[in-house]
Amino acid sequence: MKDFFRNMASFLPDSVQKVIDEFSRLPGIGPKSAQRLAMHLLQSPELKINGLAKSIAEVKAGLSFCEKCWNVCHGEICKICDDSERLETQICVVEDILDVVALEKTRQFRGVYHVLHGVLSPVDGIGPDQLKMDALKARIESLANQEVEVIVATNPSLEGETTAMYIVRMLQPLGVRVTRIARGLPAGGDLDYADEVTLTRALQGRSEYV
Amino acid sequence: MKDFFRNMASFLPDSVQKVIDEFSRLPGIGPKSAQRLAMHLLQSPELKINGLAKSIAEVKAGLSFCEKCWNVCHGEICKICDDSERLETQICVVEDILDVVALEKTRQFRGVYHVLHGVLSPVDGIGPDQLKMDALKARIESLANQEVEVIVATNPSLEGETTAMYIVRMLQPLGVRVTRIARGLPAGGDLDYADEVTLTRALQGRSEYV
Numbered sequence: 001m002k003d004f005f006r007n008m009a010s011f012l013p014d015s016v017q018k019v020i021d022e023f024s025r026l027p028g029i030g031p032k033s034a035q036r037l038a039m040h041l042l043q044s045p046e047l048k049i050n051g052l053a054k055s056i057a058e059v060k061a062g063l064s065f066c067e068k069c070w071n072v073c074h075g076e077i078c079k080i081c082d083d084s085e086r087l088e089t090q091i092c093v094v095e096d097i098l099d100v101v102a103l104e105k106t107r108q109f110r111g112v113y114h115v116l117h118g119v120l121s122p123v124d125g126i127g128p129d130q131l132k133m134d135a136l137k138a139r140i141e142s143l144a145n146q147e148v149e150v151i152v153a154t155n156p157s158l159e160g161e162t163t164a165m166y167i168v169r170m171l172q173p174l175g176v177r178v179t180r181i182a183r184g185l186p187a188g189g190d191l192d193y194a195d196e197v198t199l200t201r202a203l204q205g206r207s208e209y210v
Numbered sequence: 211m212k213d214f215f216r217n218m219a220s221f222l223p224d225s226v227q228k229v230i231d232e233f234s235r236l237p238g239i240g241p242k243s244a245q246r247l248a249m250h251l252l253q254s255p256e257l258k259i260n261g262l263a264k265s266i267a268e269v270k271a272g273l274s275f276c277e278k279c280w281n282v283c284h285g286e287i288c289k290i291c292d293d294s295e296r297l298e299t300q301i302c303v304v305e306d307i308l309d310v311v312a313l314e315k316t317r318q319f320r321g322v323y324h325v326l327h328g329v330l331s332p333v334d335g336i337g338p339d340q341l342k343m344d345a346l347k348a349r350i351e352s353l354a355n356q357e358v359e360v361i362v363a364t365n366p367s368l369e370g371e372t373t374a375m376y377i378v379r380m381l382q383p384l385g386v387r388v389t390r391i392a393r394g395l396p397a398g399g400d401l402d403y404a405d406e407v408t409l410t411r412a413l414q415g416r417s418e419y420v
């Protein structure tokens with residue numbers, strides 16, 4: 001199928017084909033969507049096109065990663081790590097910065113984060129070295145002699161669980177408490193529609209009425 | 211749902227939120243996909259990001275529309291209209307330039323094209339003035355006294371059929387032959403799976419064995 005669209009190259013002007021190729025390389029955008037986006041651009045005014053191009057070119061402008069938690073921020077330390085009211089010894093490990101946003105929206109968590117920037121995925125060639133694993137270990141080691149809890153909040157996917165197990169094995173020898181966010185039925189969920197794994201987890205994780 | 215993602219703005223750096231907003235405005239990209247694209251950019255090297263931005267900014271560079279058929283081209287007249295071997299009096303009317311590419315790939319059509327750049331769609335506020343309708347009429351009028359065939363090749367969608375009817379009513383008073391591309395079962399299609407409209411069209415459009 002990819003070849004089919006590539007063969008069309010000769011019929012389209014180079015600049016149009018180039019933008020189609022660039023769009024196709026983005027995650028979740030197939031060759032057909034890339035074509036439709038290119039057609040949309042051709043029909044858009046110059047001002048809009050330049051606005052999009054500029055926002056992409058400048059997405060990283062002035063941005064850096066927090067030296068402590070690897071969240072994106074302006075400066076060296078992010079707002080969360082800089083907040084003296086947050087517990088430095090309760091560290092929530094997440095896959096990416098959108099997970100930080102999602103957890104912050106609950107307004108329930110008063111600890112700090114550690115952003116891995118991905119999950120272990122041997123198929124895609126992503127090992128611990130591609131993630132912020134060493135930084136996590138060093139961070140925990142620097143908190144020695146304190147009561148530390150590491151909450152592993154990677155996604156409940158195959159990769160997320162693998163990554164969680166890796167973290168547990170890496171950190172437990174250091175004598176810290178490692179916990180995993182609960183898995184079970186989502187709010188508003190329906191027993192009927194839940195898959196076996198979710199139901200099993202919901203049963204295993206049942207709690208007493210108090 | 212859109213509000214939910216907009217509320218997250220305060221948690222994300224401005225430049226990241228801006229690129230998410232810009233992506234969300236593109237057709238077929240929802241707020242979740244836009245977020246994922248932004249995350250992808252944050253994890254991409256500067257070189258790749260600038261490549262994408264540059265290709266978008268330059269998509270229209272040096273491009274113009276053919277003065278005859280409104281296909282994109284370099285210069286005033288496109289390669290197809292400039293080709294003396296193509297029949298100037300057989301004009302295939304299509305919705306956009308990708309349709310030209312699709313038809314050219316068949317290598318069966320030896321006439322020329324007319325690109326409308328859209329279809330009539332009152333819901334979206336697109337009337338004949340937003341399309342290259344006047345240009346089409348003027349073009350046919352300039353071919354007076356010749357035997358002209360206009361092949362209407364808009365999509366077999368509601369808007370495409372409406373646009374086709376509009377063209378028929380506009381051009382028939384000029385005494386030209388107006389034809390419509392055949393509708394029926396697609397190659398490799400299955401009677402079982404065809405909808406009623408397609409089957410009806412396939413029956414109506416049946417042809418004799420010769």
